[in-house]
Amino acid sequence: MTDYLSFNAAENLDAAEIDRINAEFYGRFNYPWRAPSLTQYRDPAFAPRFLCQEAGDFDGRAVPPDGDIWVAGCGTNQAVITALRFPGARVLGTDLSERSLAVAEASARDLALTNLRLEQASLNAPHHVAAFDHIICTGVIHHNADPARPLAHLARALKPGGVMELMVYNYYHRIQTTAFQKAIRLLSGTHGRGGLVEAELPMALEMVADFALPGSMADFLARQRGLPEPAVADSLLQPVEFSYTVETLAALCRGAGLVLLHPCLNQFDKISGDFSWEPPLYGTAATAFGRLDDLARWQVANLLMQERAPMLWFYLGHGPARRSRDEVNADFLGRRFRPAQCDTQIHVLGADDRYTSSPRRTRLPAPAVPADPQVRAVFQACDGSRSMAEVLSHLGPLPGEAEITRLRQLLTTPAFPYLLAS
Numbered sequence: 001m002t003d004y005l006s007f008n009a010a011e012n013l014d015a016a017e018i019d020r021i022n023a024e025f026y027g028r029f030n031y032p033w034r035a036p037s038l039t040q041y042r043d044p045a046f047a048p049r050f051l052c053q054e055a056g057d058f059d060g061r062a063v064p065p066d067g068d069i070w071v072a073g074c075g076t077n078q079a080v081i082t083a084l085r086f087p088g089a090r091v092l093g094t095d096l097s098e099r100s101l102a103v104a105e106a107s108a109r110d111l112a113l114t115n116l117r118l119e120q121a122s123l124n125a126p127h128h129v130a131a132f133d134h135i136i137c138t139g140v141i142h143h144n145a146d147p148a149r150p151l152a153h154l155a156r157a158l159k160p161g162g163v164m165e166l167m168v169y170n171y172y173h174r175i176q177t178t179a180f181q182k183a184i185r186l187l188s189g190t191h192g193r194g195g196l197v198e199a200e201l202p203m204a205l206e207m208v209a210d211f212a213l214p215g216s217m218a219d220f221l222a223r224q225r226g227l228p229e230p231a232v233a234d235s236l237l238q239p240v241e242f243s244y245t246v247e248t249l250a251a252l253c254r255g256a257g258l259v260l261l262h263p264c265l266n267q268f269d270k271i272s273g274d275f276s277w278e279p280p281l282y283g284t285a286a287t288a289f290g291r292l293d294d295l296a297r298w299q300v301a302n303l304l305m306q307e308r309a310p311m312l313w314f315y316l317g318h319g320p321a322r323r324s325r326d327e328v329n330a331d332f333l334g335r336r337f338r339p340a341q342c343d344t345q346i347h348v349l350g351a352d353d354r355y356t357s358s359p360r361r362t363r364l365p366a367p368a369v370p371a372d373p374q375v376r377a378v379f380q381a382c383d384g385s386r387s388m389a390e391v392l393s394h395l396g397p398l399p400g401e402a403e404i405t406r407l408r409q410l411l412t413t414p415a416f417p418y419l420l421a422s
Contacts, residue, residue, distance in 0.1 A: 013145035013240065015124045019096055021239050022143055026097035029230040030076050034103065038081060038111070038347045038355060039362070044088025046342040046364070049420055051134070054413040055163050055315040056262050056328040058335055058421040062163050062317075065089065067133030072123055072154060073140030076103040082136060083108070083116035084347075089134075094121040110355035111347055123150035128157035138167035138266075138313065142242040148255055155256040160318060165264055167313040168252075169243040172306040176220035178243065180204075180236055204236045246302040249312050250295055259319040260295065262328065265415040266313045275310050275409065277301045278402040290401065294325050329404045332412070333392070337419035338384035340365065365417050375410045384422045 041047055044065040052060040063069075065088040071079040072094055079093025093116060095101050101118050108116050121127060123137075124144065135158050141147040147168070158164050184207075188199040207213075208224045224232050244252065250260055269275035279301050281289050289300060302309045323331075346358040370376045381391045392398055392407075399407070411419045 015122075015145040015149065018143075018145040018240055019122045019124060023096040023098070025233075025237075025239060026075070026095075027099040029233040030100060030103055031230040031234045032076060033228055033230055034107065034349055034353070035077055035081075036349050037358075038077075038084055038107075040084040040111070040345040040347065041087060041364075042343040042345065044086070046340070046417070047085040047414065048089075048134075050340075050412070050414040050417045051163065053421065054262065054264065054409075055317075056323045056331075057163075058331055060421075062161055063134045068092075068131060069134045069136065070094070070128070070132045070157060072135060072137040072150075074100075074104060074118075076100045077107060078136065078138070079116060079118060080104055080107045080111070080113065083113050084111070087115060089115060091116045092132075093118045094123075094127075096120065096122055107355060123153060126153045126156065130159050131157050133159055133162045135162070135164040138165065139169075141166075142168045142244070143238060143240050145240065147242055148252060151252060151256045151258070155258050155318070158318065162317070163261070164258065164316040165313075166253075166316050167264075167266070167311060168249060169241065170302070170309065170312045171243040171245050172302065172309060173311065174241070174243045175307075176217055177235055178241055180217065180220070181238060181241065184236065200237050201233065205232065208232065208236075244312055246295070246298045246312065249314075253316055254319070257319060258316045259322050260298075261315040261317050261322050262325070263298075263310060264313045264315050265409055265413050266311060267415070269310050269313070270415045274305075274308050275415075276406065277310060278405070279304045297325075325405060326401060329401055329408065332404065332408050333389040334387055336384050336387055336422040337382045337412070338422050339379070339382065340417055340420045342417070370410060370416070370418060372410060375407060378407060379411060379418050382419055 045060075048063045048065050048067070049060045052058070052062050055062060065086070067089050069082060069086060069089050069091045071082050071091065074093035074095050075097075079091060082093070083089075083091040093101075093104060095104075098120055101120055104118055108118070123140065135154055137150075137154055141150045141154075144150050151166075154164060154166075184200050184204050188203055208221050211221065212218055213221065224235060253260060263275075263277055265275045277298055279289070289297060292300065342364040344362045344364060346360055346362055347355040348358050349355055370379050377395055378391060381395060382388070386394075389398065410416045412421075
């Protein structure tokens with residue numbers, strides 16, 4: 001496995017040329033498409049506090065409610081969603097695609113957003129120095145000519161003590177994807193990385209609809225059927241794609257002066273249920289796994305669970321200091337927690353392709369209590385009067401580190417915003 005870093009990316013790519021191709025690609029395929037509804041948080045502190053808790057900061061100091069946020073490579077809606085979730089923050093959204101930014105600008109006008117600024121810019125050109133408390137860059141740098149270059153610029157823009165949210169492709173999740181991307185390029189006879197729409201898209205759509213290939217590729221192509229054209233194009237025709245393992249991602253981050261803080265439980269892993277970095281090990285293997293440091297555990301989980309491992313979606317910070325999983329769990333056990341609530345406003349996309357506010361009022365968390373019976377019992381026992389260790393001891397024997405991590409994920413994170421540290 002010598003080409004896993006550059007399976008769909010040749011050596012010595014020109015950054016400006018790849019920027020141009022990506023701008024054209026996402027100008028042709030607006031990805032993601034406009035969401036049918038968007039949720040606006042009423043409490044400016046709600047999202048920052050839960051973000052901090054997941055990143056290991058139960059005091060909520062790393063990302064203040066009125067901080068500065070950069071959504072780097074924002075596409076059509078990520079900066080808009082961020083501005084709605086962080087209403088007290090100043091949000092900058094940047095992207096290469098003029099058309100994607102136009103869609104985002106239209107949404108921002110519909111929603112009367114005053115805390116969002118949009119800008120057409122490349123991540124390969126340095127822009128900012130220690131300017132942002134929080135940077136979001138998900139699914140972007142792995143489409144660049146040299147991912148280390150934009151990551152270094154992002155690291156430079158992050159304030160000391162700030163938190164970056166980064167996602168890059170997991171090698172084990174992308175085997176069929178990158179194999180198809182290479183095959184369709186050879187079949188279509190396109191040279192370089194142009195000609196995607198004219199030569200590759202019709203053939204790709206034909207193969208998705210009609211071809212019965214052997215092995216796992218058939219299942220992969222079947223999953224593309226019925227998806228919107230931008231989703232199929234992003235999956236099957238993306239012109240440049242790097243992918244990583246935990247080991248190579250950690251090395252990439254070290255080169256930029258960043259360290260992996262903790263995994264980010266994202267919406268995709270939440271839906272699939274594949275968000276645990278604890279593989280089902282037993283006996284001596286389980287004992288050895290428990291003795292490893294965080295990075296080695298994540299490596300083992302990535303290697304053993306492969307396509308069922310979580311996405312490579314992490315919080316990063318400036319090194320070298322970080323708190324380990326066990327240290328964060330100890331802090332979690334020593335804290336008192338109270339139930340969290342946040343009123344929200346729903347905005348619905350109408351037949352006229354504009355967002356309007358719904359009269360329906362909603363509240364987070366939703367559902368109001370956790371679905372898992374064990375997690376629900378812990379949630380219902382937390383009223384701010386006892387530490388988490390006391391709550392758990394009252395309910396039964398104190399669980400091990402893996403179960404404590406699971407409870408922390410399912411109660412105190414943005415994906416499951418049930419409890420706030422008092």
